[in-house]
Amino acid sequence: MFLQAIVLFAVPAVFALGAVTDVISYRIPNWIPGLLLALFAAAAPLSGMQIEAVGLHVAVFVAALVFGMGLFALNVVGGGDAKFFAAVALWMGPAMIAKYTVVFAFVGGAFAVLILVLRRMPLPASASHFPVLGQLLRPTSGMPYGVALGIGALIVLPGTSLFAKALTP
Numbered sequence: 001m002f003l004q005a006i007v008l009f010a011v012p013a014v015f016a017l018g019a020v021t022d023v024i025s026y027r028i029p030n031w032i033p034g035l036l037l038a039l040f041a042a043a044a045p046l047s048g049m050q051i052e053a054v055g056l057h058v059a060v061f062v063a064a065l066v067f068g069m070g071l072f073a074l075n076v077v078g079g080g081d082a083k084f085f086a087a088v089a090l091w092m093g094p095a096m097i098a099k100y101t102v103v104f105a106f107v108g109g110a111f112a113v114l115i116l117v118l119r120r121m122p123l124p125a126s127a128s129h130f131p132v133l134g135q136l137l138r139p140t141s142g143m144p145y146g147v148a149l150g151i152g153a154l155i156v157l158p159g160t161s162l163f164a165k166a167l168t169p
Contacts, residue, residue, distance in 0.1 A: 014035050022147060036084075115136065
């Protein structure tokens with residue numbers, strides 16, 4: 001029962017929260033990837049995951065963190081994006097990391113095109129009531145890539161072994 005609560009409800013909520021906080025503030029607070037790590041630490045033993053499999057998930061996490069921090073050092077992504085990516089990668093593990101990477105890249109590309117198109121259009125006067133929208137559509141604003149990371153995670157999570165285990169009675 002506790003495994004189902006973690007995998008089917010808590011983790012998707014944290015994925016969504018990472019996306020939403022990035023849109024609102026252009027930041028992903030450290031507690032979001034930290035919570036994903038803690039939830040994995042609870043879910044892995046509850047699912048009966050073998051220590052070797054846990055080690056492979058951790059290896060994917062470390063590789064993703066190193067990759068993300070490299071992109072952060074090159075000023076390609078924010079630090080929150082890099083940590084969020086690594087924490088999500090822990091959940092994806094070796095079996096789903098490639099699919100996740102492709103999915104979030106497509107989601108990110110579609111989101112970027114949408115934002116760039118909307119940034120070329122004049123904002124209606126009613127948009128001033130939504131400061132987040134104004135910030136997002138400002139031509140000089142960055143792109144909150146946590147949106148793609150979170151949505152991609154929500155799309156791919158049902159294919160993970162932990163999700164399948166949570167559905168097994």
